[in-house]
Amino acid sequence: MNRVLVIGPLLILLSCGGDAPAPQRQQGGHVWRDPQLIDENTRAVAREDADIDRYLRRQGVDMERSPTGVRHKLLRDVPGPVARPGQRAEVAFRVELLDGRVCYASEAGTTASFIVEEDHVESGLHEGIQLMSPGDSAVLVIPSYRAHGLVGDMEKIPMRST
Template sequence: MSVMKHLALTAAVMLVLSCGQRNKEAQNALEDPHQNIDREQLIEMNRKYLKAENQAIEAYVKDRKWDYTVHSNGVYYRILKKGGQSLKPKEGDVVVFRSVMELLNGKRLYEEAPTRRMLRIDREDAEIGLHEMLKLFSPGDSVQMVLPSYLAFGLAGDLDEVGMRQPIVYSIKIEKIQTQQ
């Protein structure tokens, strides 16, 4: 083999190997996009955001002069009307209710008029805070509540009308509870 062919072959092999190494480095960067972000910084940024979100929710309920309760999960709520029944839903029961959803700025979501919904408690895909809070109420109860973003649509929102990290205001009237047989 001539020296030129040998040099060309060596150069080609080195080029392929260096491309493979660069590709591997690029792939590693894609696998962990936060590799250069300090974990403690992320935790602290999240704490600050949650504090600011909680302050916004507190301001919302105080501006409207709600006589509210704060549930242990962080949901602010008020009971507008008690229905007088004692039946409360549990896992597997279906709750039939009417609801209106809004953002803290008052923008209505999805429908202008109350929408009739059915939700099988702890068994259907819906906001986790909604599942948790519906367990507190009985048929005939009317409530308003503000779900923090982490109990509503989370970090990403719903990819439609709810943006990233948005608390959701619900106005709900429980119509009936279909108990699991």
């Protein structure tokens, strides 16, 4: 039985300034990797990580950093079990870029829902939601490679924006 998790207001900041991880090309059954692309993407991830750190320092915000680079800060921590894969999460949210532009937000009094680790939402959101229990409120800063990557979402989240 899937339990429904209702997560309080969730602010998600996306840093869309970095490149996605290096693409792999298939040719004749072989996987080819371009070392130059891998090196550039490694540098881009490091630059984006530094940009996020500078942003957080300017804002005076201290956040936990996961091994994948997703930052999180619980604003309201309600005791209880955290979300697990396969559970439905319901969130009130606001997505904004590091420059403050709001890209998406849930309507007042409404939520969006998704199945943890199954639905097609940002991988950084799947990661962050699993740090929260029902009723929690948090801020997540999700690097581009765990959100919309190099091209943005082709609607409101621009390509290579921060």
